[in-house]
Amino acid sequence: MSQALAAYACDPAQSRGRRHPEVDAPLLAPNVRNPHQRDRDRIVHSTAFRRLVYKTQVFLNHEGDLFRTRLTHSLEVAQLGRSIARALRLNEDLVEAIALAHDLGHTPFGHAGQDALNDCMAAHGGFEHNLQSVRVVDELEERYPTFNGLNLSFETREGILKHCSRRNAQALEAQEPGGIAARFLSGTQPSLEAQLCNLADAIAYNAHDIDDGVRSGLLTIEQMREVPLFARYQDQTLAQHPQLQGRRVLYETIRRMLSDQVYDVIESTRSALAEHQPDSVDAVRRCGPLVQFSADMHAASRVLKSFLFRNLYRHPQVMETTHWARAVVQELFAIYLNRPDEMPSAYAQREDLPRAVADYLSGMTDRFATREHARLKT
Ligand code: MG
Numbered sequence: 001m002s003q004a005l006a007a008y009a010c011d012p013a014q015s016r017g018r019r020h021p022e023v024d025a026p027l028l029a030p031n032v033r034n035p036h037q038r039d040r041d042r043i044v045h046s047t048a049f050r051r052l053v054y055k056t057q058v059f060l061n062h063e064g065d066l067f068r069t070r071l072t073h074s075l076e077v078a079q080l081g082r083s084i085a086r087a088l089r090l091n092e093d094l095v096e097a098i099a100l101a102h103d104l105g106h107t108p109f110g111h112a113g114q115d116a117l118n119d120c121m122a123a124h125g126g127f128e129h130n131l132q133s134v135r136v137v138d139e140l141e142e143r144y145p146t147f148n149g150l151n152l153s154f155e156t157r158e159g160i161l162k163h164c165s166r167r168n169a170q171a172l173e174a175q176e177p178g179g180i181a182a183r184f185l186s187g188t189q190p191s192l193e194a195q196l197c198n199l200a201d202a203i204a205y206n207a208h209d210i211d212d213g214v215r216s217g218l219l220t221i222e223q224m225r226e227v228p229l230f231a232r233y234q235d236q237t238l239a240q241h242p243q244l245q246g247r248r249v250l251y252e253t254i255r256r257m258l259s260d261q262v263y264d265v266i267e268s269t270r271s272a273l274a275e276h277q278p279d280s281v282d283a284v285r286r287c288g289p290l291v292q293f294s295a296d297m298h299a300a301s302r303v304l305k306s307f308l309f310r311n312l313y314r315h316p317q318v319m320e321t322t323h324w325a326r327a328v329v330q331e332l333f334a335i336y337l338n339r340p341d342e343m344p345s346a347y348a349q350r351e352d353l354p355r356a357v358a359d360y361l362s363g364m365t366d367r368f369a370t371r372e373h374a375r376l377k378t
Contacts, residue, residue, distance in 0.1 A: 006089035008278045010191045012036050016154035019138070019176075020147040039156040040097040046143070046150060048104040048136045054365030055103075056110040058209055058313065059216060067212045070103045076208060077102065080262060081200035087266045088273075091193050097152070098159030098197040105132025107362045108369040109325035111313075116329035117358055124354035131168055132362055133160045134180070140359060154180065159194035188285045192269075195291035203261050206304050207254050213312045214250055221250060227307045229300040233257045264297040328373045333357055335376045342376060 005011055012034035033041065043049055052071035059067040068076075078099035085095040106129050107113030114129050121127040134157060138149040152160075158180045164172070172181035183190060210230070213219035225231045233256040237249055244252065272290045276283075284290065293301060312318065336357040340348040343360050350356035364372065 003086075003089055005091055007280060008192060008273065008284050009088075009090045010036075010094050010155045010193055010281055012091065012093070014281075018151045018153055020151045022151065034093065035153045036091060036093040036097050036156060039150075039152045040093060040100060042143075042150040042152065043097060043101045043104075043137070046104070046137075046141050048141060048363065049100065051363065051365050052103065052106075054367055055106055055108055056113075056366050057205070057212075058110060058318065059212060066215060068208045070106055073204060073208065074100050074103055076204040077197065077200045080204055080258070081197050084196055084200065084262055084265055084269075085193065088192070088196075088269060090196065091155075094155055094159070094191070094193045095196055095200075097156045098194060099200065101133060101137060101152075101156065101160050102162065102197055102201060103129075103133065104136045104160075105129045105134070105362065107132075107329065108364045108366045109321075109329065112322040112325040113329050113362075113369075116326040117333065117362060120330060120333040121354060121358050124358075125171075126165070126168075127358050127362070128163070128165065128168060129362075130161055130163045131172075132359075134172075135359070136363075140363070155191060155193070158183075158190050159197055162190075162194065162198050183285070189287060189289055190285070191281055192284055192291055195289055196265075199265060199291055199293070202301070202305070203258065203265075206301060206308065207258050207261075209308050209312060210304075211250065211254055213308070218315045218317060219312055223311065224307075227304050229257060229304050233260070261293070261297060261301070264294050265291065268292050268294045268297075328369060329361065331377060332361055332369065332373055336360065339376075 015035045018035075049071075052074060053069050055070040057068040057070055057073045078096045081095040081099045082092050084090075085092045107117050107127075114127065118127040136149075137152050137157065137160065140148070141150050142148065144151065161172075161180050164181055164184045166184065169181040169184035172179065173185060182188075189195065210219070210224060214221060214224070221234070225234065230253060234249065234253040236256060237244065237252045241252070269291050272292060276287045276290065278284045278287055278290070292298070336343050337353065340353060340356075342348075343357070347356045347360045361369070
């Protein structure tokens with residue numbers, strides 16, 4: 001049995017609800033799911049969720065079968081987030097829903113694709129992947145007879161919109177006053193569940209990018225020792241298992257690193273909660289960020305992040321694919337803008353053509369975008 005939710009957790013019974021009213025209980029079956037469990041199920045059954053398996057995290061989807069994709073990344077974020085949520089008596093179902101949806105708006109080819117599309121859209125309102133994740137669940141999924149999108153609860157949508165520019169926040173606020181963008185204008189915080197997903201995202205990618213980086217041969221374990229956080233857990237591992245070699249050293253080091261980060265977040269967040277004593281979600285919103293690393297772990301994690309940035313994300317071999325991917329996205333954008341009929345008619349007939357192209361292009365998997373590029377490039 002799960003424990004009772006804490007007073008500072010998002011209680012599903014107090015959900016701020018969905019944009020389109022629904023009769024929550026099915027007519028013939030007992031209502032066995034709360035609103036956030038329903039959100040999670042809607043996300044898992046969505047088209048955008050299935051596409052995540054063919055979208056790049058760091059390595060292109062076709063470069064190797066064992067690298068993380070956006071799908072396995074999202075599952076790892078959900079797993080880490082749920083473990084921490086349980087320890088803090090937060091709403092685990094909500095954390096799972098947010099984590100599984102947080103990357104739905106990602107373009108093909110990872111950050112290279114997002115940057116290229118943002119450049120293409122510069123004169124048309126830009127492109128932000130967090131905002132696109134909200135567009136996917138609010139507008140672009142077509143699964144229900146009477147409304148667009150998945151009609152998720154406020155709490156899940158709020159967690160999905162983890163960053164937002166001021167301009168986009170103002171536009172969202174105009175459509176939905178006091179809605180999910182309001183906090184970017186008022187400088188308040190989202191729920192603890194949303195804050196947690198943000199941190200779980202970073203913990204997950206820092207760890208799995210080491211694994212994928214070493215697997216790909218672009219990073220070596222020796223080189224990783226430059227990072228004190230890694231060296232500390234590798235030393236611990238070898239002290240306890242002096243005979244251990246190869247991959248198992250790497251896995252055990254990463255396992256210890258992950259587990260220590262999880263305990264660090266739990267302890268530091270408990271202290272912050274004890275200090276501020278928020279007794280409701282509204283009180284949480286008025287505090288500063290409460291889900292956090294200790295100062296030491298925060299500093300150590302930044303060193304790891306900047307190491308990965310310099311040595312993996314900017315590795316010449318990764319940059320080569322990045323340049324190629326940028327060109328594919330830019331060329332596809334120009335082609336669809338000139339020849340809208342190359343897109344499915346639902347996109348081709350839209351009046352806001354640049355945004356329609358961005359919606360269509362950003363939904364593509366790596367391999368579909370690659371095939372379309374080969375088909376259309378003269
Ligand atoms: Mg992510």
